[in-house]
Amino acid sequence: MNHEKFFEVLDEIHQTSPGLRAYLNVALAQLDIKKHAKLSPEHNQMFPLTFVERGNLKTSLDSKQNPDNRLVRLHLQNTLIPKFKELNTDDFELTVEAIADSALMVIPNKHIYTLYQNFPEFHMLMSKISEIQLTELLHHGFNLHAHDVPTRLENLLIEQPEIFQIIPINDVARFLGTHPNTLSAIRNKKD
Template sequence: MFEKLKTFCKIIVPLTDEELKLIDTHFEIKVLNKKAFLLQDGKICNFIGFIADGTIRHFHIKDGVEKTCDISFENSWVTDFQSFTHNTSCIMNLQAMEDTTVFVIRKENLYKLYNECNKYETFGRLMAEQVAQRATEIAMSLSSDKPEERFQHLIKTQPDLFQRVPQKYIANFLGVSPESLSRIRNRVFKKLKS
């Protein structure tokens, strides 16, 4: 049932079959239809999720306008760390961009898992480091890269993004209008063809 997660975990930390079985008792499966929310602002986030299949958009609302902060695919972890660690209301929304399956571990089960097998604590630290690194990369890109450079990076790192996520959300993530994204896309593809 949780084979994708088990395979992912084994790549990061060497786990025995017995240690891998702990996943079955600590995680649960959430199946989301397209546009359904895994998390909405104002709620307290008490879980961490692993995307087994599908896509999740991370966004918040500022002055009535949605701001896309990230888009996550399979084998990615999703949560609102601020809310999760401090037990406060979150400002982040996590929404499925297509039918999505997420393996969820609640905070209390996560701590139980850490106590039962310290390898999972190591795994959790490594995953938190990856999430922090991704957040830093996004922040640096938004502050120093031109939209065209961010677009080219997306094509290189997430080529199927454009088939799976509506253009308006990609534009929002890049910090441009959908019309500007169309122009950037045309320019980049012209350069690639020549």
């Protein structure tokens, strides 16, 4: 397996040593999932680090009390999937689902102790990954609060111009915090 893109992403976050790279090359496993398949609730325990090598996924937070309320977070190719754990399972359901056939690169839990024990930079890497992912969530929440839908769409298209070719419009709408019909109307005005 070629893990170069994975290591490029890690090196952008924190420089990895040759020893850590060698160990990760051995430890990494590929998990293939089909379109619409959901990751098990135990996924984060079994695989503390997950990288989207191919395909796209979404994390959905659905309200059980009000089924029309849903928040979606997209995980596109060459990104790390944050570790989420829903604490209020009576009111909410948290799922991670493949939007397309996908290949994930994962580090099985059995390697985590060795990584932390033998590679000091792994501590820093995991800490920085968490910081980045939390900051991204804060910015996403801020954008939902501070910007109108056309501005959020414009910003998304600057970041991911092909978003409508790879992600269904319903998921893009949920990611932007709007209804699919509203998003379609905004797109039609732009054209």
